[in-house]
Amino acid sequence: MTIGIIGAGHIGGTAARLFEKAGHEVALSNSRGPASLRSLAAEIGPRAHAMRVEDAARFGSIVLLAVPWRTPEALPAPELVAGKIAIDAMNPYGPGGEVLDLGATTSSEEVRKRLPGARLVKAFNTIYYQHLATLGNTGLPIEDRYAIFLAGDDAEAKQAVAGLIEEVGFAPVSTGSLVEGGRRQQPGSPIYNHPMTAREAQRILAAWPRAAAG
Secondary structure, eight states: OEEEEEOOSHHHHHHHHHHHHTTOEEEEEOTTOGGGTHHHHHHHOTTEEEOOHHHHHHHOSEEEEOSOTTOGGGSOOHHHHTTSEEEEOOOOBOTTSOBOOOTTSOHHHHHHHHSTTSEEEEESSSSOHHHHHHOOOTTSOGGGSBEEEEEESOHHHHHHHHHHHHHTTOEEEEEESHHHHHHHTSTTSTTTTOOOBHHHHHHHHHTSOGGGGO
16 A cells, blocks of 8 residues: 655654554655655655655555644645545644634544545544554454544545554544544544543443534
8 A cells, every 4th residue: 555644743754654564655745845754764664755745645545644734735735635545633733732613613624625535534633643653562352452543424435544553553443424523533532642442442432422422
């Protein structure tokens, strides 16, 4: 699989390491250009490449969006991800680290407006990057692995992302649709940045009042 990574910070860089180790070709990109990423790509391994944002978006059959949500100009042009699976790993934080009030909408709904042709899946946004780097274990049964939550409306796209999550040693746990499930994954929710096994996660979700999820 080819995976384009837009934003090579804590989450993007960590995910790149995991995906490359799992055997996938990854393209790292950021706003500063490929020269700033060549040493990181070399460190990650032979299947990691430094590219411009536009080229990474073209390269990937799956594109991971891991730039600050508040900087939509850092995203690739919509036509470059049209028809592709796009993983939204972003959260609506402001420049001072505050959670932005989006009113009745959610951050992923806004991303869908920005990239209307993408097959959007919300994932990798609720886990701290150091936990992403260290808590994966492919030797455990799925229910005993730490959970990575995902939400979306495209069943095939969600299944592809779930497969990636399993490959890097975690358990994919669906929170539902992009709207309802995305709301469950927002900062401050009971599952946001709280490491838990898939078994624990399913128990929390099963007890979650639907009204609280939107």
